Every structure is written in structure tokens, then in C-alpha cells.
Amino acid sequence: MGWQQTALSKKLGLRYPIIQGPFGGGLSSTALAASVANAGGLGSFGAHHLAPAAIVELVSTLRQHTDKPFNINLWVSDHDPGALSMTVEAYQQHLRQMMPLYQRLDIEPPSQPDSFSHRFEEQVQAVLDARPPVFSFVYGIPSADIIEQCKRRDIFLLGTATTVKEALALQDAGVDAVVATGFEAGGHRVSFIDEAETVLTGTISLIPQVVDALHIPVIAAGGIADARGIAAALVLGAQGVQIGTAFLACNESATIAAHKALLRSGKVHNTVLSRRMTGRLARFIPNHALRELEALPQLPFPLQSWFYSPIKRASAARDDAEYFSLYASQSVSLIKHHQAAALLRDLVAGVDRIYSSM
Known part of the structure; x- marks a missing residue:
């Protein structure tokens, strides 16, 4: 079908212009990225939590599992203002405020580290290598030098925007395509020019505006979970789509079984935006952890994430959805697939049917 071969899919050598969204915080997996790639889409891996050496190893492992294109994702801004360090006194004060949560879950509070996160400058060097x-x-x-080095290495560059202004800045910087993401998306709101809370444009409104403003391919993201969403995005002028939550619900992803079951239950009809788990605005299914964190002081990223991480690890070990970070898009009730390849196959067949009926 004609829709399958867009400017984006041709440039990347994909059978279908469908990208699996990258999940940070350990929720991505090589099995998921390779499965999507081998089925004809672009598999992705969110690597912002990984050390540089682990990123190099990750790329090597993915190459062992697929000979198709795949995507590695990083966060350019790795900390919010004032969040690179914390005094011992401030650390202990926040620890005391979090202690009732740690004690309720019977977990050890985190020790104060020398560094709260990996630096983008070191991680991106690993990507270049x-x-x-x-x-x-x-x-x-990224800097002009990093973008130029990527181009010299024939690395295809995807930048992510939540506004037309951000999309134009990415195009001016030399990226090959822009992911335009609406506020319906699960996970983090990745605004970088204006405050995330002030940038809540929906996908249906955002995509045609970005398409009209740019001369490079635009990828639609945010609340796309079935063939109808893909067809709508393509009609609006997108050259591809990025789908996150529907792939996160698949068995191959690295999130916990209880999270996957919730995503596929068809019973979740409410998601919320909150900074309480990581310090940056993200969309979740509300649970006990979010409600309890709302009552505590919030720290900037990655400090907030550091204090929440032991809770996330403990809930993962127990498969406890009430204290885990339940990322989900507003279209979560549409999700039903257990296998990534089956999801991709059904998405393609569904779009084929829509285009055949036009």
C-alpha cells in the first residue's frame, strides 16, 4: 500500500513508517526494540539512565539481534537548574520526609551519591563511538559539533518537539526528522523552550502546524494506539508515527507484569500529569505512590527521581502497581496486544483496510 512508503520510511529503509517509542528508566528492552525492527518498524531503546560503556554494549547487543535499523534515545538536558548536587543537610532533610514511605515498604533509604545521574556529554560520545x-x-x-559528528558517521537524527517553535529550532540545527508529540502522550513531556505545563497542545492540533512549518519529515506522537490514529496522523501530513504505550504493554517490554496488565485491561480511563516521581512532568495512571508523593516537597530532576528510585525498584520486585511508575497515554483503553510483532502486524493491516475504503 502507498501509505507504507513515505519519505521517512524510505530514508530509514523501513517497511512501515511506524516507530516504537523509547522508554527511559529501564523500561526499554533489547527484545522489544529488536522485535519491532525485525517486524518492519523502527525499534527504539531509551538509554538516558545508562552509563556510557553500557550504551556501547547495548548497541552491540541490538546488532546481534537485528540487522534492521534501530534507535537509541538520550536526554540532552540531564538535570534541572540546581540539581547537580545537594548539601548533606538538604539531603538528610528530604530523606526524613521520605522515610515513612521507605519504612512502609520496608526498603533501605538511598545513600547520598557523588553524582545523581550520568552526563549527556559522556553518553553521547558513547553513541558516536x-x-x-x-x-x-x-x-x-545537541551542540552543532555533535550533530555534525553524527552526520559524518551517517547516524540519522530524530529530535523531539512539543511546539512549532521547538520544531523549527530542531530543523535549523540540522536534524533529519522531527517527532512532534502532543500532550496525550504517556511518559515525560519533553518541552525544552517553554515550561512543560504551558505547552499542552494536542496531537491533532500540533501535527498539521508542524508539518506546515517544516520542510523535513514530521513524525506524529501522542495518544496514537491503533490504526485509526496512524491513518489520522498521515492524513494530517505526518510521514510516520511514534507509538509508545501500546508497545510498553507488550510482553517484550521491561516494565512489570502488573503495569502491562493494567495497560491491556481496557479499564483505565484516567491518566494524570505529575512531576512527583521524577521531578519532570510526565503522564501516569494514578496510584498510591503518586498520591503519597503529592503530599511531600518536590525536588528538581534528577534529585526527585533519585529519592523515588528505591520505591520503584521495590515495587518492581513485588510486581506492585500501586507504587510503580505507571506511565500511560490518554489512549490506554484502546490497548490489547501482548506481542510486539502482532501489534505491528495488526496496525499495518488496519491502516491498509482504512486506505482501501477511502
Whole structure:
């Protein structure tokens, strides 16, 4: 079918212009990325939590599982203002405020580290060394030197925007395509020019505006979970779509079984935006953890994430959805697939049927 071969899919050598959204915080998996890639889409891996050496190893592992294009994703802005360090006194004060939560879950509070997160400058060097087919990034724009080095290595560049202004900045910087993401999306709101809370444009409104403003391919993201969403995005002028939550619900993803079951239950009809788990605005299914964190002082990213991480690890070990970070898009009730390849196959067949009926 004609829709399958767009400017984006041709440039990347994909059978279908469908990208699996990258999940940070350990929710991505090589099995999921490779499965999507081998089925004809672009598999992705969110690597912002990984050390540089682990990124190099990750790319090598993915190459062992697929000979198709895949994508590695990083966060350009790796910390919020004032969040690179914390005094011992401030650390202990926040620890005391979090202690009732740790004690309720019978977990050890986190020790104060020398560094709260990996630095983007070191991680991106690992990406340059490993040379994945595609490098995508959120929360900003890499330096002109990094973009030039990627181009010299023939690495396809995907930048992510939540506004036309951000999309134009990415195009001016030299990216190959822009992911335009509406506020319906699950996970983090990756705004980098204006405050995320002030940038809540929906996908249906955002996509045609970005398409009209740019001369490079635009990828639609945010609340797309079935063939109808794909067809709508393509009609609006997108050259591809990025789908996150529907792939997160698949068995191959690295999230916990209880999270996957919730995503596929068809019973979730409410999601919320909150900074309480990581310090940056993200969309979740509300649970006990979110409600309890709302009552506590909030720290900037990655400090907030550091204090929440032991809770996330403990809930993962127990398969406890009430204290886990339940990322989900507003279209979560549409999700039903258990296998990534089956999801991709059904998406393609569904869009084929829609186009055949036009």
C-alpha cells in the first residue's frame, strides 16, 4: 500500500513508517526494540539512565539481534537548574520526609551519591563511538559539533518537539526528522523552550502546524494506539508515527507484569500529569505512590527521581502497581496486544483496510 512508503520510511529503509517509542528508566528492552525492527518498524531503546560503556554494549547487543535499523534515545538536558548536587543537610532533610514511605515498604533509604545521574556529554560520545543507525533525543538540542559528528558517521537524527517553535529550532540545527508529540502522550513531556505545563497542545492540533512549518519529515506522537490514529496522523501530513504505550504493554517490554496488565485491561480511563516521581512532568495512571508523593516537597530532576528510585525498584520486585511508575497515554483503553510483532502486524493491516475504503 502507498501509505507504507513515505519519505521517512524510505530514508530509514523501513517497511512501515511506524516507530516504537523509547522508554527511559529501564523500561526499554533489547527484545522489544529488536522485535519491532525485525517486524518492519523502527525499534527504539531509551538509554538516558545508562552509563556510557553500557550504551556501547547495548548497541552491540541490538546488532546481534537485528540487522534492521534501530534507535537509541538520550536526554540532552540531564538535570534541572540546581540539581547537580545537594548539601548533606538538604539531603538528610528530604530523606526524613521520605522515610515513612521507605519504612512502609520496608526498603533501605538511598545513600547520598557523588553524582545523581550520568552526563549527556559522556553518553553521547558513547553513541558516536557505537554508531547506531538512528539517534533520537529529547529535552533540547545537541551542540552543532555533535550533530555534525553524527552526520559524518551517517547516524540519522530524530529530535523531539512539543511546539512549532521547538520544531523549527530542531530543523535549523540540522536534524533529519522531527517527532512532534502532543500532550496525550504517556511518559515525560519533553518541552525544552517553554515550561512543560504551558505547552499542552494536542496531537491533532500540533501535527498539521508542524508539518506546515517544516520542510523535513514530521513524525506524529501522542495518544496514537491503533490504526485509526496512524491513518489520522498521515492524513494530517505526518510521514510516520511514534507509538509508545501500546508497545510498553507488550510482553517484550521491561516494565512489570502488573503495569502491562493494567495497560491491556481496557479499564483505565484516567491518566494524570505529575512531576512527583521524577521531578519532570510526565503522564501516569494514578496510584498510591503518586498520591503519597503529592503530599511531600518536590525536588528538581534528577534529585526527585533519585529519592523515588528505591520505591520503584521495590515495587518492581513485588510486581506492585500501586507504587510503580505507571506511565500511560490518554489512549490506554484502546490497548490489547501482548506481542510486539502482532501489534505491528495488526496496525499495518488496519491502516491498509482504512486506505482501501477511502
